[in-house]
Amino acid sequence: MKKTLIIAAFVMACVWNNLSAQSLSTTSYSIGIPTGDLGEYISSASFRGIAFDYRKLVKPNLGVGFYAGWNVFYQEKPYDTYTLRNNAISGKQYRYTNSAPLMFATDYYLKPGNDFNPYIGAAIGGVYTQRATDMGIYRWEEDAFSFGLTPQIGFLYKVSTFSAISIAARYNMAFGAGDLDASQNYVSINLGYVFMGN
Template sequence: MKKSLFLAAFVLVCLWNSLSAQSLSTTSYSIGIPTGDLGEYISNASWRGIAFDYRKLVKPNLGVGFYVGWNVFYQEKPYDTYTLRNQSINGKQYRYTNSAPFMFATDYYLKPGNDFNPFLGAAIGGVYTQRATDMGIYRWEQDAFSFGLAPQIGFLYKLSTFSSLSVAAKYNMAFGAGDLDAAQNYLSINLGYVFMGN
C-alpha cells in the first residue's frame, strides 16, 4: 500500500512539474442567448452573466483546465391565462432561469506567441439549472443537475507580458435531467481579461 501511495505521489509530482508552464486565468462578462427549450421559455438574452476559465499550457498551443460560469435569464410575460401543472391561472408571469456550468476544459491555440491568437476549445462536465415561474403569490420551481458540453471558439489579444483580452463564443449544452426533460441550451458571448502567470 505504501509503495502504491509513493508511486502515485511521484507520478503526480512529475505531472505537476511538466505542467509548470504558463497558465491563463480568464474572468469574463458573459451575455447569454437562449436556444431550444430554454429559448421557448425565456426568449430574452441574459445580460447578467459571469464566467471563469483556467488553463495550464501543457504545450505552447494546448491548454487544459476548467470552466465555471453563471447566467441569469429573465422575462416578464403579459397578463394572460397560463396553464401550469393542469391548472389555468390568469395573471402576469415572471420567468427566471439560472444556469451554472462546472466543466473540465481544453483549448487549442492556433498562433501561440502572437499578439492575436485564435483558439478552439471544448468543455465537458455538469450543469446546474434552476427554473422558477412566479404568478401572484404562487411560485413553481424546477431544477436539474445534468451532463453538459460547451464547445467554443475565440481569440486572445495580448495587452502586455502578463495580460490579454479574450473574446469567445461558447455553446452551452445541458442535457435533459431532473425536473427538466428537455435540454437547456444557450450561446454565450464572453468578453474577458486574461492574467498570464506560472
C-alpha cells in the first residue's frame, strides 16, 4: 500500500506542475464526534482538532489534492474495576485516542463562480491511530496505520477576491489494522479559512 501511495503522489505532483488553474488552501478547526468502536472506548466529543486541505481546480467544478488532519479524543472514566489484557484492575481510567489521516482527495463543486458554492467530496488514503489507557502508574498503548475513506459534504462562502470561509461535515473511517481490530470512525465538523490562489 505504501508503494501505491508513493506512486500516486508522484503522478499527482507531475499533473499539478502542468496545471495553471486556481487552487484552494484550507485550514480548519475540527470537532470530532466518535462512532462505533471508537465511540464505545471514548464517548466524549473532541474539541481538539485541526485539518489542512489543498485542492487544485482541474476544472471550474472539480478539485483534486490532499487532506491531512489530527483529532485528539479524551475521556476520564470513574473509579471502577476494569479488565485490561485479561487483568482486572481497580482505579480511575484516562483514555486517549489520536487520529491522523493523510489522504488524496477530490471535491465536486455544485455552483462554481458563485459566492455560495456547495460541494461534495471524498478522500482515500492512510490513517494513523494511537490509543492509550492510563491507570495509576500503568499505561497501555495500541496503534495502527490503516486504510481510510472519508466522504464529505460542505460549502464555501467567498468573502473577498482571494478568501472564503468553509464549513464541512466528514465521516472519517479508519479500517481495522495493527493493534486495533475494529474500525476507528468519527464524524468531524470542520470550520475553515480558505485562501484562493494560483
